[in-house]
Amino acid sequence: MITTRRHFLSTGARAAAAVAVAPTFAAILQSCTSDAPVGPTGNWVELAGSLQGSLIMRDDIDFAQLNTQYALAYLSVIPQAIALCESEADVVACVKWARRNNVPIVARSGGHSYAAYSRTTGLLIDLSQMNSIDYDPATMLATLEGGAHNREVYRTGRAASVSMTHGRCKAVGAAGLILGGGIGFNMRNKGLSCDSLVSTRIVLANGEVITASATEKPEVFWAVRGSGGGNFGIHTQFVVKMFPVTNVTWFKIQWTSELERIFDVFQDIAFAAPPEFGVKFMLNASNENGPNKLYIDILGQLVGDEAALRALLKPVYDVAAPSFEAMKTLPYWDAQEYLSEDGDPEYVHERTRFAFDKIPPAGRDTIFKYMREWPGTSVDVIWKYFLLGGRIKDVPNDATAFPFRNATMISAIDLEWKPQDQTVLSENLAWLDAFHDAMEPYTSRNCFINFVDRRQTNHLEAYYGPHLERLRAVKRQLDPDNVFNNPKSIPL
Numbered sequence: 163m164i165t166t167r168r169h170f171l172s173t174g175a176r177a178a179a180a181v182a183v184a185p186t187f188a189a190i191l192q193s194c195t196s197d198a199p200v201g202p203t204g205n206w207v208e209l210a211g212s213l214q215g216s217l218i219m220r221d222d223i224d225f226a227q228l229n230t231q232y233a234l235a236y237l238s239v240i241p242q243a244i245a246l247c248e249s250e251a252d253v254v255a256c257v258k259w260a261r262r263n264n265v266p267i268v269a270r271s272g273g274h275s276y277a278a279y280s281r282t283t284g285l286l287i288d289l290s291q292m293n294s295i296d297y298d299p300a301t302m303l304a305t306l307e308g309g310a311h312n313r314e315v316y317r318t319g320r321a322a323s324v325s326m327t328h329g330r331c332k333a334v335g336a337a338g339l340i341l342g343g344g345i346g347f348n349m350r351n352k353g354l355s356c357d358s359l360v361s362t363r364i365v366l367a368n369g370e371v372i373t374a375s376a377t378e379k380p381e382v383f384w385a386v387r388g389s390g391g392g393n394f395g396i397h398t399q400f401v402v403k404m405f406p407v408t409n410v411t412w413f414k415i416q417w418t419s420e421l422e423r424i425f426d427v428f429q430d431i432a433f434a435a436p437p438e439f440g441v442k443f444m445l446n447a448s449n450e451n452g453p454n455k456l457y458i459d460i461l462g463q464l465v466g467d468e469a470a471l472r473a474l475l476k477p478v479y480d481v482a483a484p485s486f487e488a489m490k491t492l493p494y495w496d497a498q499e500y501l502s503e504d505g506d507p508e509y510v511h512e513r514t515r516f517a518f519d520k521i522p523p524a525g526r527d528t529i530f531k532y533m534r535e536w537p538g539t540s541v542d543v544i545w546k547y548f549l550l551g552g553r554i555k556d557v558p559n560d561a562t563a564f565p566f567r568n569a570t571m572i573s574a575i576d577l578e579w580k581p582q583d584q585t586v587l588s589e590n591l592a593w594l595d596a597f598h599d600a601m602e603p604y605t606s607r608n609c610f611i612n613f614v615d616r617r618q619t620n621h622l623e624a625y626y627g628p629h630l631e632r633l634r635a636v637k638r639q640l641d642p643d644n645v646f647n648n649p650k651s652i653p654l
């Protein structure tokens with residue numbers, strides 16, 4: 163529907179630009195169509211006329227549909243207009259126009275920033291229509307347009323039996339994913355998403371387009387691999403090296419008893435597991451059948467067969483029989499359909515901490531204590547970790563901007579709620595903060611930029627760690643006026 167409208171608007175926008183230079187005709191047209199949407203006015207007419215894609219103003223019929231975001235809690239920041247870019251030239255036109263007219267800009271690809279940092283009160287430069295992927299089997303290189311999503315990676319990967327380290331959520335943008343490092347079930351075996359990046363094209367704040375790779379602007383190439391989206395410019399292309407896929411065994415297993423022992427024993431298994439094992443561990447609390455019923459889930463994949471997975475997991479099965487078990491060996495992309503999620507918009511606040519060792523018994527007790535004291539919303543709360551290690555550590559920590567390659571896990575508290583939970587929200591957020599603070603001694607002060615968090619106060623240390631000064635130097639060079647910024651971005 164939007165596609166049809168887009169072409170209409172595009173034509174309409176060009177007509178509007180022509181009208182701008184013929185005021186007499188414009189006045190006649192206006193008097194005949196007083197109930198029609200206003201469309202771009204003032205300086206916006208010039209921008210609309212220069213775009214191949216369309217410019218959707220606040221009063222346009224499509225605006226509400228496009229003014230969405232994964233993080234529903236932050237929808238109150240409303241752009242003046244959304245540019246649906248169809249080409250790199252459109253992105254350049256938006257940036258140059260916004261600079262001339264002093265309008266704030268932000269890029270949006272998948273709109274899945276946890277803090278909704280792809281929103282602005284100015285011009286939202288939306289790349290979601292620029293979502294093609296070309297794959298060359300001879301080189302195993304995939305060329306992703308800047309607005310491609312995991313969804314298109316799945317489609318291209320399945321057709322060619324190749325993959326990269328992608329996320330589970332099909333609606334997440336490859337731009338945000340790759341620029342923030344990018345974690346997924348392949349990362350321990352194949353590295354982070356950013357480790358597969360070969361080159362990228364970036365529209366800078368002055369409208370210049372640069373290519374960064376190991377040989378072209380290598381310091382920029384260093385900086386964009388792991389420091390997060392929204393820092394230096396707008397990426398319109400990513401060239402990524404893919405790897406061939408084979409069968410994997412996917413699994414989802416649940417326990418409702420012996421939880422502390424399951425926690426410890428599974429952690430031992432996970433830390434000793436081969437890189438072919440990718441896993442997310444979740445301790446959940448639910449209010450569905452009485453207050454704060456706890457249960458554990460593990461979700462992931464093993465490049466190997468079911469027998470190998472069962473052998474790996476035997477110690478934890480010896481502690482207690484699972485209350486639910488699903489596992490199956492399948493071709494890689496069939497397995498991903500069981501592991502993936504759509505990522506529909508929701509009310510959520512996620513807070514993370516990197517850990518550099520195992521969670522010790524006192525840390526485990528702290529986690530269980532807070533989960534048992536959860537004030538409660540209508541959605542299950544989760545404390546979880548994504549197991550790191552494996553080949554992520556094969557890359558030296560200063561080889562890319564991703565600052566915490568030696569971490570063992572990313573731990574996270576995932577609080578979700580529904581509109582009817584408003585009355586208990588402040589209590590839940592206070593609990594979230596106290597829990598997050600209580601975990602610092604057992605994890606670290608470092609946090610994951612891809613799960614960017616508005617409540618994180620030491621954000622420069624937390625997100626950029628040892629790389630802050632080097633990143634600032636690149637920032638000063640590429641974006642000296644700090645055009646690309648959000649409250650947690652790299653300062654000048």
Ligand SMILES: Cc1cc2nc3c(=O)[nH]c(=O)nc-3n(C[C@H](O)[C@H](O)[C@H](O)COP(=O)(O)OP(=O)(O)OC[C@H]3O[C@@H](n4cnc5c(N)ncnc54)[C@H](O)[C@@H]3O)c2cc1C
Binds near residue numbers: 278333339395648
């Ligand atoms: C449901 C869900 C599941 C997730 N799963 C994973 C996962 O498995 N692995 C993982 O690593 N992360 C995951 N994330 C985190 C996700 O990678 C980050 O939130 C990422 O920033 C989202 O990218 P996006 O393009 O969708 O978001 P957007 O909101 O569009 O952008 C995020 C940031 O990047 C900037 N940006 C967007 N496009 C561009 C561009 N083309 N050039 C430059 N800057 C740009 C934006 O301005 C903003 O600052 C998940 C997030 C959610 C909500």
